[in-house]
Amino acid sequence: MRDEFPRREHATVDAGFSGGCEYCSEFKLAQPPPSVRDFLAANGLSSRALYADRDFVIFPSIGALDATHVLLATVEHATAFSELPSALLARAESLLGLVRDRLDGRAPMVYFEHGSACGALGGQCIDHAHMHCIRTTCDLARRVESLGPAVHLESLADIQRIVGPYLFARSGSGANLVVQPRSIPSQYIRREVCAELGIPDEWDWAVFPRWHNLAAALEAWKGEPK
Numbered sequence: 624m625r626d627e628f629p630r631r632e633h634a635t636v637d638a639g640f641s642g643g644c645e646y647c648s649e650f651k652l653a654q655p656p657p658s659v660r661d662f663l664a665a666n667g668l669s670s671r672a673l674y675a676d677r678d679f680v681i682f683p684s685i686g687a688l689d690a691t692h693v694l695l696a697t698v699e700h701a702t703a704f705s706e707l708p709s710a711l712l713a714r715a716e717s718l719l720g721l722v723r724d725r726l727d728g729r730a731p732m733v734y735f736e737h738g739s740a741c742g743a744l745g746g747q748c749i750d751h752a753h754m755h756c757i758r759t760t761c762d763l764a765r766r767v768e769s770l771g772p773a774v775h776l777e778s779l780a781d782i783q784r785i786v787g788p789y790l791f792a793r794s795g796s797g798a799n800l801v802v803q804p805r806s807i808p809s810q811y812i813r814r815e816v817c818a819e820l821g822i823p824d825e826w827d828w829a830v831f832p833r834w835h836n837l838a839a840a841l842e843a844w845k846g847e848p849k
């Protein structure tokens with residue numbers, strides 16, 4: 624059990640900080656990257672947050688694979704959910720439930736995180752803790768297990784046991800799996816979900832930002848109390 628948040632305050636918020644973490648810059652300092660700024664301006668919005676509180680923010684990512692694809696990210700900078708204190712993991716769990724309840728659909732809700740993987744496992748580009756949430760029939764458990772021996776976790780709270788970079792996935796059945804292979808192909812789970820969606824060549828969010836899906840997510844969440 625870990626009860627304190629490992630605060631890593633950046634020296635000052637103005638010391639070239641916006642050149643650092645994109646999510647801190649956007650959600651703590653209200654300085655989104657230019658592409659997001661353009662999207663918000665074009666849609667008459669001030670933020671792409673679908674939900675925000677002191678500790679977490681939910682928003683559609685650039686490259687959202689469909690309108691159900693959103694991210695749950697910490698407000699304070701952490702590189703992985705495994706770093707979070709128990710109380711925050713409990714809150715994260717209930718917010719994953721909020722996402723599930725908010726986004727109706729036939730396909731099961733699945734979640735994945737490439738924890739601390741930036742530059743380590745190669746699976747992630749933004750080095751700020753975020754959990755992907757998406758409704759898909761893609762069998763994430765099977766895909767993740769193909770990467771190496773999997774550890775089964777009872778719940779998200781057990782992620783604290785994991786040391787070092789990892790890939791976490793919760794499949795539609797609710798099973799929680801963690802693998803820690805030496806390397807993961809870039810955007811591995813995005814590739815797998817794209818294959819399931821019938822768009823196998825469109826996994827790269829930098830090439831396919833899919834702004835229409837961000838707009839659709841914002842529309843779907845309209846009226847959600849912030």
Ligand SMILES: [Zn+2]
Pocket residue numbers: 644645646647648699700701750751
């Ligand atoms: Zn950050």
Ligand SMILES: [Zn+2]
Pocket residue numbers: 737747748753755
């Ligand atoms: Zn990601």
